[in-house]
Amino acid sequence: MKVLLIFFLFTHGVETYVEEVKGISITVQYADGTPMASADVKIKSPSGKENSEQTDDNGRIVFYPDENGKWRIEIDDGLGHGAVKEIEWSGRIKSEERGRMTQAQKIITGTGIILGISGIISYILFIREKRKGAHS
Amino acid sequence: MHIPEGFLDIKTLAVTDGIGGILLILSAKKVEKDISSEKVAKMGIATAFVFAVNMFAFPVAGGTSAHLTGVVLISATLGGWEGFICSSVALFLQAILFQHGGILSLGANILNISGWGALLGSVAKRFKKFQPLAGGILSFFAVILGSISCAGELYLSGRGSFLRGATGMAIGNFFPAVIDGVITFFVLKFLKKRIES
Numbered sequence: 002m003k004v005l006l007i008f009f010l011f012t013h014g015v016e017t018y019v020e021e022v023k024g025i026s027i028t029v030q031y032a033d034g035t036p037m038a039s040a041d042v043k044i045k046s047p048s049g050k051e052n053s054e055q056t057d058d059n060g061r062i063v064f065y066p067d068e069n070g071k072w073r074i075e076i077d078d079g080l081g082h083g084a085v086k087e088i089e090w091s092g093r094i095k096s097e098e099r100g101r102m103t104q105a106q107k108i109i110t111g112t113g114i115i116l117g118i119s120g121i122i123s124y125i126l127f128i129r130e131k132r133k134g135a136h137s
Numbered sequence: 138m139h140i141p142e143g144f145l146d147i148k149t150l151a152v153t154d155g156i157g158g159i160l161l162i163l164s165a166k167k168v169e170k171d172i173s174s175e176k177v178a179k180m181g182i183a184t185a186f187v188f189a190v191n192m193f194a195f196p197v198a199g200g201t202s203a204h205l206t207g208v209v210l211i212s213a214t215l216g217g218w219e220g221f222i223c224s225s226v227a228l229f230l231q232a233i234l235f236q237h238g239g240i241l242s243l244g245a246n247i248l249n250i251s252g253w254g255a256l257l258g259s260v261a262k263r264f265k266k267f268q269p270l271a272g273g274i275l276s277f278f279a280v281i282l283g284s285i286s287c288a289g290e291l292y293l294s295g296r297g298s299f300l301r302g303a304t305g306m307a308i309g310n311f312f313p314a315v316i317d318g319v320i321t322f323f324v325l326k327f328l329k330k331r332i333e334s
Contacts, residue, residue, distance in 0.1 A: 032192055076144070080309040081249075081287040081300075085143030102235075108192050111230055112185040119181020127174035136141050 024065040025094065028078050029056055029084055033104040036060030037078050045073040047090075066090045139231070139246055142239030146294040153290060154244030160252065161225055167218040176215075180223050183211040188227040191250075192237075204249060205313055206250055206283070209276035210321045212258020213268065214328065221255035245290045249283040257282075261325075269329060273322030279305050280314035 009129065030036040042054040042062050047070025056062050066072055069091045077083040088094060102110070145153070168176075190207040212220025225247045231237035238246045257275035264271040288302035296302070 032235060036229065077144070077296075079305050080283070081140055081291075081306060083141050083144060085141060104192065107235055108189050111188045111192070111227075111234060114230065114234075115185040115188055115226070116181055119177055119184065123174045123177040123181065126177055130174055 021067055023093065024063050025060060025072075025090070027074060027076075029060045029062075029088060030084065032107065037076065040076050040078040040083065043075040043077075044134060045075075047071050048077070117123045139228075139238030140242040140249075140290065141236075142241060144239070144294065144296065145245060145290060146240050148239050149294045150244065151291055153248055154241070157225075157244030157247040157252075160221065161247070163222045164225075168216075168222060176219075179215060180219055183215055183220070184223040184226050187211060187224050189225060190273040191231060205317045205320065206254055206276075206280060207317070207320075208251055208254020209261060209272055209279050209317075210260040210324055212255045213261040213272045213275075213321070213325060217255045217259025217261065220258050221251050224251035224254060245287070249287045249290070253279040253282045253286070269322050269325035272325040273318040276321035277314045277318035280310050280317050284310045306310060
């Protein structure tokens with residue numbers, strides 16, 4: 002029995018190797034910070050090879066470039082939202098800082114700009130109307 | 138439905154940016170005819186509303202996210218040409234400030250979101266008695282038609298099958314379209330009551 006067990010160990014051997022590798026992690030999220038989970042990802046290497054993946058529940062994809070040059074990563078959630086990233090890989094890249102504005106800050110900034118500009122134009126027109134009314 | 142930079146090819150960009158630009162010039166000429174300080178103030182508020190509403194995303198099936206548009210609502214209230222300009226300005230600012238949608242693909246995003254919304258909103262404006270109901274229903278269809286035209290632009294750029302893309306996007310945007318319609322209905326009903334009282 003022992004001989005049989007040893008025989009099967011050699012015929013179905015498993016070998017594992019552990020090593021540290023350099024990879025690229027891309028995290029995708031919507032404007033409000035929600036991760037873009039399960040989005041389709043196309044990874045194109047500098048030599049034209051193409052690979053398809055999906056982002057995980059955290060909107061993240063990790064891949065390990067095996068050649069130097071420009072890598073193109075296209076992310077598509079199938080609802081018209083997505084992103085295209087081009088990364089120049091030469092063994093390392095500079096990590097990008099995440100956006101510091103919260104969703105509320107973005108809304109306040111945008112509506113502030115809009116109301117401000119339209120308010121200025123509206124005021125200029127109001128002055129013109131008042132002058133026209135005064136002269137007529 | 139904000140197509141990002143790099144998703145559309147040059148010919149699709151040229152056509153959509155061209156049509157979007159022509160419609161913007163036409164809208165400006167139409168609105169300019171009876172421009173006033175009061176109208177500009179109303180359009181500013183409408184633009185801010187569309188901007189804010191576009192920024193709210195909520196989850197749909199499959200871990201993806203969709204958002205409301207509000208274009209039919211503002212077009213039914215102010216007019217189709219006015220609604221088109223307001224929505225397009227909001228889209229432009231989203232692209233410039235927060236890369237929410239591409240700059241080169243702005244024409245496509247304007248056609249998909251502002252175009253359908255302003256067109257159907259101007260139809261809703263013609264209804265006197267049943268405007269809130271018409272606005273609600275047309276708001277729903279504006280989002281669905283926008284999704285389908287978005288899928289069409291992606292297909293023309295060689296990105297997958299049109300039928301699969303259109304079906305997927307229409308289904309994915311179904312829930313936001315319903316919410317858009319419901320909100321449009323209640324706001325138009327409220328405004329109608331205020332005007333009548």
